[in-house]
Amino acid sequence: MFQIKPLSKESIPAALEKAERYRLLNEPMLTESICLDILEADPENQKAIVTLLLAITDQFGTSALSDANTAKQLLSRLSDEYDKQYYSGLICERQGKAKLNKWIPDGGFVAYEWLRDAMDHYEKAEAIRPPGKDDSILRWNTCARLIMKHNLKPRDENNFEPPLE
Numbered sequence: 001m002f003q004i005k006p007l008s009k010e011s012i013p014a015a016l017e018k019a020e021r022y023r024l025l026n027e028p029m030l031t032e033s034i035c036l037d038i039l040e041a042d043p044e045n046q047k048a049i050v051t052l053l054l055a056i057t058d059q060f061g062t063s064a065l066s067d068a069n070t071a072k073q074l075l076s077r078l079s080d081e082y083d084k085q086y087y088s089g090l091i092c093e094r095q096g097k098a099k100l101n102k103w104i105p106d107g108g109f110v111a112y113e114w115l116r117d118a119m120d121h122y123e124k125a126e127a128i129r130p131p132g133k134d135d136s137i138l139r140w141n142t143c144a145r146l147i148m149k150h151n152l153k154p155r156d157e158n159n160f161e162p163p164l165e
Contacts, residue, residue: 004040006040006041007038007040007041009041009042012038012041012042012045015034015037015038016038016048016051018034019031019035019038019048019051020051022034023051023055023058028055028056028059029055029059031051031052031054031058032056035048035051035055036052043077044077046078046079046080046083049074049078050078050087052074053071053074053075053087053090053091056070056071057071057090057091058094060094060097060098061097061099061101061102068091068095071091072088072091074087075087075088082125082128082129082130082133082136085122085125085128086121086122086125086135086136086139088121089118089120089121089125089136089139089140090118090139091118092114092115092117092118093114093118093139093142093143095114096111096112096113096114096115096117096118096143096146097111097146099111099114100146100150100152106155108150108152109152109153109154109155111146111150111152112147112152112153112155113154113155115143115147115152116143116154118139118140118143119140119143119144122136122137122139122140123136123140126140
């Protein structure tokens with residue numbers, strides 16, 4: 001229907017600044033669009049990949065269009081193993097928070113599972129983090145506090161009954 005107009009490579013730094021600004025203004029769809037333009041011009045741009053991933057996860061729980069699988073696909077494009085583990089954790093954490101903020105059957109159990117998965121990724125990132133980079137520890141602590149604050153528990157498999165179809 002429309003031919004997307006290409007971005008010049010010289011404009012990428014300014015476009016990245018705009019994307020970050022729109023993200024801070026809580027405009028994740030605009031951020032997403034800008035990052036897609038940047039990645040058309042520079043497919044390996046790590047900052048654009050991370051910003052796009054963050055913009056997608058910013059929409060968890062607010063849009064049917066946002067999807068954890070789309071965010072997870074971006075992980076393979078990250079070049080650093082620490083970043084892969086850290087952002088894997090972030091995807092899981094934000095999915096858990098989204099489930100926590102919506103009433104769904106067994107939502108507490110689902111949120112717990114997402115948050116525990118996030119914590120596992122953060123622990124893997126912590127094990128390989130560069131000196132002085134404790135972001136994964138901060139995120140792990142956030143997940144732990146969420147679980148404790150909301151008194152989330154794992155599903156008791158012995159008493160689990162699948163939902164009726």
